[in-house]
Amino acid sequence: MLPLVDDTVLQNNPDFAALYSKLTTSILNADGSTKNHPAAKERSRVTEELNEYRLKAAKEHLLADAISDANPHLLQTKHAPAPSLTRRPRPQQPATTPIADLPSPLLDLLVLLPPLLTASTDLPPESTALLLSSPPISDFPTHLPQLASLVSTTLHSSAVHLARIANPSTNPSYIHRTIPSLPTIAASLARTISSHKTSLTLARLTTLTTLTALLQSQTSVLSQLLRALEAKHGPVARSLELRATESSLTAQTQEAEAQCALWRARRETYTPEAARALANYAAHLQDARARLSEAVNSLRAELQAYGVSVGVGVAGDDGGEMVVVESGKGGYGGGDKEKVMREMARVYRDMGRQVEEVRADLERSSAVC
Numbered sequence: 001m002l003p004l005v006d007d008t009v010l011q012n013n014p015d016f017a018a019l020y021s022k023l024t025t026s027i028l029n030a031d032g033s034t035k036n037h038p039a040a041k042e043r044s045r046v047t048e049e050l051n052e053y054r055l056k057a058a059k060e061h062l063l064a065d066a067i068s069d070a071n072p073h074l075l076q077t078k079h080a081p082a083p084s085l086t087r088r089p090r091p092q093q094p095a096t097t098p099i100a101d102l103p104s105p106l107l108d109l110l111v112l113l114p115p116l117l118t119a120s121t122d123l124p125p126e127s128t129a130l131l132l133s134s135p136p137i138s139d140f141p142t143h144l145p146q147l148a149s150l151v152s153t154t155l156h157s158s159a160v161h162l163a164r165i166a167n168p169s170t171n172p173s174y175i176h177r178t179i180p181s182l183p184t185i186a187a188s189l190a191r192t193i194s195s196h197k198t199s200l201t202l203a204r205l206t207t208l209t210t211l212t213a214l215l216q217s218q219t220s221v222l223s224q225l226l227r228a229l230e231a232k233h234g235p236v237a238r239s240l241e242l243r244a245t246e247s248s249l250t251a252q253t254q255e256a257e258a259q260c261a262l263w264r265a266r267r268e269t270y271t272p273e274a275a276r277a278l279a280n281y282a283a284h285l286q287d288a289r290a291r292l293s294e295a296v297n298s299l300r301a302e303l304q305a306y307g308v309s310v311g312v313g314v315a316g317d318d319g320g321e322m323v324v325v326e327s328g329k330g331g332y333g334g335g336d337k338e339k340v341m342r343e344m345a346r347v348y349r350d351m352g353r354q355v356e357e358v359r360a361d362l363e364r365s366s367a368v369c
Contacts, residue, residue, distance in 0.1 A: 007205075007209050008212070062155070063117060066151045066154040066155045066158070067110060067113050067151055067154075069154045069158070070147075070151055070153070070154045105136040105139045106146060109139075109140060109143055109147060110150075112136070156179075159179045160176060
C-alpha cells in the first residue's frame with residue numbers, strides 16, 4: 001500500500017499534490033508496483049506460472065490433509081456441522097467409520113500416503129522402486145476407488161463446513177449449492193478486508209487531520225484571548241501591581257526607620273546614668289513599699305487591740321490598698337471598747353473645740369487691752 005500523505009501537506013504544496021496524484025493514479029499500483037513497466041508481460045507470465053505452482057501446492061496440501069482426515073486411526077468421526085444463524089439445526093449423531101470395515105492394506109495406505117505426499121526430500125531411486133513394488137503401495141490401483149470415495153467424502157465435508165461458515169444465513173438444505181462459489185467468496189472477502197483496511201487508514205488520517213486543525217483553532221483562539229486581555233488589562237494591571245509593590249516597600253522602609261528612631265530615642269533618653277538612677281529609685285520604692293506594709297500591719301494590730309478589725313479591700317487606681325474598717329468584730333468585749341473609743345474621740349473633739357474658743361477669747365481680750 002502506498003504511504004498516505006496529510007491533506008495539509010498537499011494543500012500547502014500544490015506541485016507535490018499534483019505529482020502525488022499522478023503517481024497514485026497513472027504510474028503506480030496500490031501495492032507500489034509500476035503500472036507501465038517494460039517487463040510487465042514477462043512479470044505477468046512469471047506471476048501466472050507462480051500461481052500455477054501455488055495451485056498445485058494447494059491441491060497437494062488439500063489431498064494430503066484429506067487423506068489424513070480420512071484415516072480412521074486419526075479421525076473416526078465426520079466434521080460436525082457448523083451452527084446456522086437462521087434456523088436451529090437438528091441434532092445429528094456422529095457418523096462413525098468402523099476400523100473393521102476397511103481392509104488392512106487400505107489402512108496402511110491411509111497411514112503411508114500423507115508422509116509421502118508431504119515429504120520435503122526425494123528418496124533414492126532404489127528406495128522409491130522398492131517402495132512402489134512392495135505392498136501396500138503396489139496394491140494402490142486395487143484400493144483406489146474406495147480410497148477416492150473416502151477422500152471425496154472428507155473433502156466434501158470440509159467444503160460444506162467452509163460453505164456454512166461463509167454463508168451463515170443460507171438454508172442448511174441448500175448449503176451444498178454454494179460450494180462452487182467458495183473461491184469467489186474468498187477472493188471477495190480478501191478484497192473487502194483490503195478495502196476496509198484502506199478505508200480505516202484513510203479515516204484515521206482524516207481524524208488526525210481534523211484533530212490537528214481543531215488544536216490549531218484552539219491555539220489561535222487562546223492566542224486571540226490572551227492578546228485581548230493583554231490589550232485591555234495588561235498595562236493597567238502591571239501598573240497597579242508595581243504601585244502596590246512600591247507602597248509595600250515604602251511602608252516597610254518607614255517601619256524600619258520608626259524602629260531605628262525609637263531605639264535612638266531610647267538610647268538618648270535612658271542614658272547609663274539615668275538607667276542606674278531609675279534602678280536605684282525602683283529599689284527605693286520597693287523598700288518604701290516594704291516599710292509602708294510593715295507600718296500598716298503595726299497600725300492594724302493596734303486597731304485590733306482597740307477592738308476595731310481592719311480588712312484590706314481591692315486595690316485602687318494608684319495600686320494602693322483600700323482599707324476597710326469594721327467595728328464590733330474585735331472578739332470578746334469588742335463592743336465596749338468601741339464605745340469607749342468613740343466617747344474618748346468625742347470628748348477629745350469637744351475639748352479641742354473649747355480650747356480653740358478659749359484661745360480665741362484670749363486673743364480678743366489681748367487685742368482690746
